């Protein structure tokens with residue numbers, strides 16, 4: 401712990417990379433694992449680009465669940481610790497999560513690699529809307545439609561879709577230019593996002609990993625590994641700065 405505090409004090413540019421574990425601590429169901437959404441939904445049947453085109457009403461059953469869940473959840477202490485870390489050099493948060501909780505906590509620079517449930521986009525005219533505009537419809541089980549009558553899609557990356565190019569570029573840049581990277585609540589198995597900590601390491605950044613269990617990063621990439629919840633470990637660190 402003392403060494404991590406020193407690393408933060410020495411660092412000029414810090415980046416955080418966050419994954420599903422961060423959201424789970426706010427009560428949001430993960431995709432993978434025992435209680436994961438993919439045990440209830442077949443991702444290829446609901447969350448792929450082709451499934452959305454063929455059976456959007458089926459995809460919207462999943463989206464409705466996700467949107468309601470994320471609106472009912474609040475940021476936890478780990479999210480707020482990342483906001484405090486901005487006073488100590490945190491430059492950006494790169495996230496694989498789509499719940500918008502980092503922004504709600506108050507982080508300034510959040511790079512959403514997999515998009516956000518907070519926005520809905522029209523696949524036809526590319527018009528974009530805030531999800532709140534359609535909340536009543538969604539809660540009643542209606543599928544939101546654009547002014548042009550096309551069915552709207554949450555602005556999230558589905559299977560078969562590429563990650564947003566500009567966001568990914570900016571994320572790589574952040575990873576390559578930081579001198580300390582926190583990897584938080586991510587099993588680091590989903591590519592290409594999982595390569596971000598490795599890219600930071602290659603550019604000689606120190607890596608601090610906080611996760612409930614060891615990951616492929618733990619041995620090969622991480623300089624420090626703290627086993628536990630982000631919402632417990634990260635505030636402990638911040639309190640000592």
Ligand SMILES: [Zn+2]
Pocket residue numbers: 522523524525526527546547548549550
């Ligand atoms: Zn439209």
